[in-house]
C-alpha cells in the first residue's frame with residue numbers, strides 16, 4: 001500500500017489530505033508551521049460534516065478516515081517510509097528550491113516527489129538534484145477533494161515510469177489525471193481559463209455587456225454543457241454529422257473571432273474596480289467565506305450527480 005507524505009498543509013495541502021485518507025491510504029502531514037499542520041485534522045473533520053463529501057469516501061465513516069491522518073513535526077519523520085510525497089509549499093521559487101534539496105536527500109530514492117505548483121515548471125526547482133528523475137508536477141484544482149482533475153506535468157528528465165505511477169495513483173484515489181507531454185506555461189487548465197478571462201475582461205472593457213452578463217453566459221449557458229463534457233465533445237454534438245461538419249460550417253467564423261482576440265490586454269485597475277463593484281453587490285466582502293462554503297457544497301452535490309449518472 002502507498003504511504004503518502006504531504007509537505008505544506010495550507011489551502012491545498014489540507015484538501016489533499018482528505019483525497020488520500022478517504023481512499024484508504026495512510027497520510028503523514030508536515031508543515032514548517034506546526035499550527036498549520038495541526039489545523040488539517042479540523043479541516044478534514046469539518047469537510048466530512050458535509051454529507052455529500054462522504055459520498056466520495058468509499059464506505060468508510062468519518063472516524064476511520066480521520067484515524068489515517070498523522071501529523072509529523074519534522075520533515076524527516078514525515079518522509080520516513082513514504083513512497084509518494086505531495087509538496088504544497090508556497091508558490092515561491094526560493095522556497096521550493098530549498099525544500100527540494102532537502103526532499104531529495106531525505107526521501108527514499110524510489111519515492112515520487114510531486115509538486116502542487118500552479119505555475120512553476122518542475123525543471124525550475126529540481127535541476128541540480130541527484131534523483132531529479134522522480135520529480136514532476138501533479139497540479140490540482142482547488143479544492144482537490146471536490147474537484148477531481150489533476151494535471152501531470154513531467155520535466156524533460158522525469159522518468160516515464162514515475163509519470164505512469166503518479167498517473168495510476170491519482171486514478172486509484174479517485175482523481176481524474178490528464179498527462180501533458182512536456183512543460184508549458186499555465187499547463188492546460190490555466191491556458192484555457194486565460195483565453196476565457198481575456199475575452200471576459202475585453203467584453204466588459206469595451207462596454208458590450210456587464211460582468212454579470214459574462215458570468216451568466218457561462219453559468220446559465222456554456223457551463224451547463226461543460227459540467228459533463230468538454231469543448232470538443234460539445235461541438236461534436238452541435239452539427240448533425242459531428243465535429244468535422246461543425247468545423248467546416250463555423251471554422252471560418254471562429255478564425256475571424258480569434259483574429260479580433262489576438263491582441264491581449266492587461267487587466268487595468270479601473271476595469272477591475274468596475275467589475276469588482278458588480279460582484280460585491282451580489283456578494284459583499286464579509287460574505288465571501290460563506291459563499292466559498294456554498295460553492296464547495298454545490299460542487300459536492302454536482303459530483304454526486306455525476307457519479308450516479310455516469311454508469312447510465
Ligand SMILES: NC(=O)c1ccc[n+]([C@@H]2O[C@H](COP(=O)([O-])OP(=O)(O)OC[C@H]3O[C@@H](n4cnc5c(N)ncnc54)[C@H](O)[C@@H]3O)[C@@H](O)[C@H]2O)c1
Pocket residue numbers: 007008009010011012013030031032033036087088089090091092095099116117118119139140141142
Ligand atoms: N490555492 C490554490 O487555489 C491552489 C490551487 C492549485 C495549486 N496550488 C499550489 O499549491 C501550493 C500551495 O498553495 P496554497 O494555496 O496551499 O498555499 P498556502 O500558503 O495556503 O500553504 C502553504 C503552506 O506551506 C507551508 N510551508 C512554507 N514553507 C514550508 C516548508 N519549507 N516546508 C513545509 N511547509 C512549508 C506554510 O506554512 C503553509 O501552511 C502552491 O505551489 C500553489 O501554487 C494552489
